[in-house]
Amino acid sequence: GESVGLHLPTLSVQEGDNSIINCAYSNSASDYFIWYKQESGKGPQFIIDIRSNMDKRQGQRVTVLLNKTVKHLSLQIAATQPGDSAVYFCAEKAAGNKLTFGGGTRVLVKP
C-alpha cells in the first residue's frame, strides 16, 4: 500500500479519454527532455524524448509538447488504457550527462 505521507499529484482519467500530464522544469539551459513511466516495483521506462530545438514530438499514442518560453513540458496520452496507470516523470538534461527528474504524477485509469 501507499504511505500516508505520499503526496503525488494524481490524474484520474476515464478509459478511452485523453490524458495530459504537465511538468515545469527549472533550468533554462536544459537542452533535452524525457518522459518516463514507472510502474510499481519497476524502474522508470522511457516513453518519449524531445530536444530543445523542437516544440512537439509524436510517438505511438503519445505526444510531448515543449514550451521553452515558460519552461513547461507536457505529455499527452491518447485513448488512455488501463495499462497506462503508473507514475509519470519528466526529466531534463543540461550540461553534463545526467538527467534531473521532476516530482512525478500518478495516472489512474478508471474502467
Place this chain on the structure above:
Amino acid sequence: DTGVSQNPRHKITKRGQNVTFRCDPISEHNRLYWYRQTLGQGPEFLTYFQNEAQLEKSRLLSDRFSAERPKGSFSTLEIQRTEQGDSAMYLCASSSTGENGKLFFGSGTQLSVL
C-alpha cells in the same frame, strides 16, 4: 525488459551494517549511472561512470557511499555503516555516447535499513 540487471532486488539490513549492490548494464553501453529514489519522489542522481572512470558524484553521495566500475562493465555500489535514512530504491541506468542522455533503467534494489 531494458537489459539492465540489478541484484539483489531487495535487501534488508540492520543499521550499521555494510551493503553492496551490483548493476550489469546493457552490454554495449559505456555510461552507467546510479540514482536513489524514495517513495513518492523522482530519482535523484548519485554518480555516473563513463567506461571505468567515475566522472561525476552528487553531494548526496556521502563518504559512506562508494561506487566502482573496475572493468568498465558491471558496477557496484557499497554503503558502509548504513543508516535508516539510507532506506530507498537504488536504481542503476546505462546509456551509450550520443544517445542524448536517454537512460535505460534497471528494476532497482530496494534497501530497508532497520
